[in-house]
Amino acid sequence: MNEKSRNDLWVKFIAGDNDALSSLYKESAHDLFSYGMKICKNEHLVKDCIQEVFIQMIDKRKNLLATSRIHIYLFKSLRNKIIEVLRSENRKQNIVNGLTGDDDFEPHAEQMIINSEYVKSVSSIVYAAISKLPHRQSEIIYLKYTEGLNYDEIAELLQIDKASARTLLYRSLKTVKDLLGKKLLLLTVIFGSFFPQRSPLK
Amino acid sequence: MSKHSNKTDFLSLVQDENFIQLVIDAENPNELLKELQTATPDQSDALQYAFEFISVNHGNKIKMSPEDYNQVLSNILLHLKKKPKNRFYQLFPLPLRIAASILLILAISSIVVYRQFEKDPLTKFAQIQHEGENQALIVLSDGTTKVLKNNDSFIDYSSNKGEVVVKNTEEEERIGNSRNEKNAAMNQVVVPYGQRHKVLLSDGTLVQLNAGSRLTFPAAFSGKTREVYLKGEGFFEVSENVKQPFIVKTDHIDIKVLGTTFNVSAYEDEGSVATVLVEGKVNVSQKDKLLANEEFTLTPGQGCFYSVDAKNSVVRNVDIMEHVLWKEGLFNFKDKPLRDVVSRVHKYFNRPIQIESDKLANTLVSGKLVLSDDLTEVIEYLSKTVEGKYEVKPDGLIVLKQ
Numbered sequence: 001m002n003e004k005s006r007n008d009l010w011v012k013f014i015a016g017d018n019d020a021l022s023s024l025y026k027e028s029a030h031d032l033f034s035y036g037m038k039i040c041k042n043e044h045l046v047k048d049c050i051q052e053v054f055i056q057m058i059d060k061r062k063n064l065l066a067t068s069r070i071h072i073y074l075f076k077s078l079r080n081k082i083i084e085v086l087r088s089e090n091r092k093q094n095i096v097n098g099l100t101g102d103d104d105f106e107p108h109a110e111q112m113i114i115n116s117e118y119v120k121s122v123s124s125i126v127y128a129a130i131s132k133l134p135h136r137q138s139e140i141i142y143l144k145y146t147e148g149l150n151y152d153e154i155a156e157l158l159q160i161d162k163a164s165a166r167t168l169l170y171r172s173l174k175t176v177k178d179l180l181g182k183k184l185l186l187l188t189v190i191f192g193s194f195f196p197q198r199s200p201l202k
Numbered sequence: 203m204s205k206h207s208n209k210t211d212f213l214s215l216v217q218d219e220n221f222i223q224l225v226i227d228a229e230n231p232n233e234l235l236k237e238l239q240t241a242t243p244d245q246s247d248a249l250q251y252a253f254e255f256i257s258v259n260h261g262n263k264i265k266m267s268p269e270d271y272n273q274v275l276s277n278i279l280l281h282l283k284k285k286p287k288n289r290f291y292q293l294f295p296l297p298l299r300i301a302a303s304i305l306l307i308l309a310i311s312s313i314v315v316y317r318q319f320e321k322d323p324l325t326k327f328a329q330i331q332h333e334g335e336n337q338a339l340i341v342l343s344d345g346t347t348k349v350l351k352n353n354d355s356f357i358d359y360s361s362n363k364g365e366v367v368v369k370n371t372e373e374e375e376r377i378g379n380s381r382n383e384k385n386a387a388m389n390q391v392v393v394p395y396g397q398r399h400k401v402l403l404s405d406g407t408l409v410q411l412n413a414g415s416r417l418t419f420p421a422a423f424s425g426k427t428r429e430v431y432l433k434g435e436g437f438f439e440v441s442e443n444v445k446q447p448f449i450v451k452t453d454h455i456d457i458k459v460l461g462t463t464f465n466v467s468a469y470e471d472e473g474s475v476a477t478v479l480v481e482g483k484v485n486v487s488q489k490d491k492l493l494a495n496e497e498f499t500l501t502p503g504q505g506c507f508y509s510v511d512a513k514n515s516v517v518r519n520v521d522i523m524e525h526v527l528w529k530e531g532l533f534n535f536k537d538k539p540l541r542d543v544v545s546r547v548h549k550y551f552n553r554p555i556q557i558e559s560d561k562l563a564n565t566l567v568s569g570k571l572v573l574s575d576d577l578t579e580v581i582e583y584l585s586k587t588v589e590g591k592y593e594v595k596p597d598g599l600i601v602l603k604q
Binding site: 022025037054082 | 211217222250265270271275278280
């Protein structure tokens with residue numbers, strides 16, 4: 001579903017078309033769920049939050065505005081809802097801090113690699129590296145490379161300016177590269193015979 | 203190649219939109235990667251990692267379980283149904299909504315008012331129980347009640363002066379009563395067990411009420427029909443008015459007449475409603491169905507007997523005297539189960555009577571009782587009729603035995 005037909009559904013929904021809302025749900029549910037799971041690993045919480053986002057849209061229908069980026073609007077609503085729930089639950093404070101607080105992350109890459117079981121293929125090394133990222137970094141990488149959002153959309157969604165979005169993404173990619181570099185060093189030591197012609201990222 | 207330039211290469215590759223698109227669109231990623239690595243062998247590792255980074259991320263979406271997906275969808279649909287008014291909000295501008303709301307409120311309240319005061323205030327009022335119903339009462343237009351001290355009173359509503367006149371052999375009492383036709387205030391005469399009273403309605407119709415009966419009626423009739431509600435038994439002598447038919451409503455049947463004399467017995471504890479026509483013509487209609495209720499037209503000497511359990515009516519010729527002599531203080535019965543006769547005697551004398559066995563209760567009896575007689579004489583008469591005896595318990599309960 002492209003952005004335009006999503007926005008058409010949105011306009012129809014605001015005008016009172018209930019079928020448009022269920023279509024919108026059908027189009028967005030899996031994407032929302034996937035993104036929600038990136039923020040918080042609790043499947044039930046994410047599911048409940050998606051439901052809550054749509055129910056609030058119904059309740060506030062008369063106050064909703066036509067927006068050009070309904071996809072982003074939904075993502076943003078879900079993100080805010082999950083953070084709100086986590087805050088109120090107060091038991092996953094560290095995740096919230098990771099999402100909203102300062103991003104001074106120092107990866108303990110070596111430890112991670114040693115603990116990691118994903119050392120059998122390059123793609124699993126990459127996967128392990130991504131999954132070891134701090135929340136805020138892993139979130140922006142998800143938005144950029146999994147959802148395929150541009151900087152404008154990411155900035156709007158994360159409620160930061162575009163320059164900050166660029167900086168955050170760059171830092172995140174650098175973390176990935178560092179993780180991969182360290183991993184590869186270790187890999188070369190362990191599996192040197194399997195990669196004789198290669199050198200690690202230097 | 204320097205360490206620095208290598209690092210930049212991974213980072214620049216993953217930030218290169220063209221490279222990203224190339225990886226995502228690749229039909230055969232492995233071949234593409236090999237091709238690229240062959241072209242730039244120095245960047246082989248950077249290429250592979252950038253390549254893997256992009257494709258791993260690209261395929262990193264997870265799906266909701268079908269159960270969760272459907273559950274959330276149905277909850278949303280449920281919520282949509284709860285809020286149909288939102289459509290209304292969105293489709294009409296505010297002034298229109300306000301106007302529509304006012305109209306809606308008016309419409310609803312007029313329906314409520316219509317149902318409560320216009321259509322069937324009678325039925326509603328008739329169901330209200332008033333305090334002190336073990337004594338004779340008049341419930342007046344303003345809701346106040348007046349206790350009748352003497353049995354066999356004559357209650358006259360036919361005065362035009364906005365008052366009710368209660369007469370009996372010893373005295374005459376005038377009670378102020380509103381006759382405002384617009385609010386058609388309901389009045390009620392409650393006759394307890396052991397008493398009988400007469401009511402002369404505003405239109406000149408005379409109703410004689412038997413023991414344990416209630417008649418609900420407006421102080422003055424307005425509208426197209428004259429409607430009264432009866433529980434128990436009444437003998438009606440309806441004054442003729444072709445333009446304004448008279449309707450006796452009961453819990454189970456309605457009796458529509460123009461001007462005639464008939465008896466209606468609609469005691470709740472007897473399981474049947476008997477309408478017996480003395481003169482003129484009446485229509486009896488059942489009301490157990492919403493539409494197309496059965497209707498019966500009676501000719502003098504006929505009775506219509508509606509069975510509450512069977513929900514059907516039987517019309518047959520009757521001995522009128524058997525049904526109307528109660529108003530002369532006589533109780534005439536022919537081939538009636540002792541149970542029914544005793545039930546009547548209980549109403550007339552307001553004393554509990556028990557029949558010892560079902561067999562005895564079902565015994566058919568015929569005879570005539572003078573209701574002004576002493577209860578002891580009545581019981582003696584009854585026990586003789588069934589060739590039995592009776593016992594009076596210390597608490598006053600009378601038990602009929604074989």
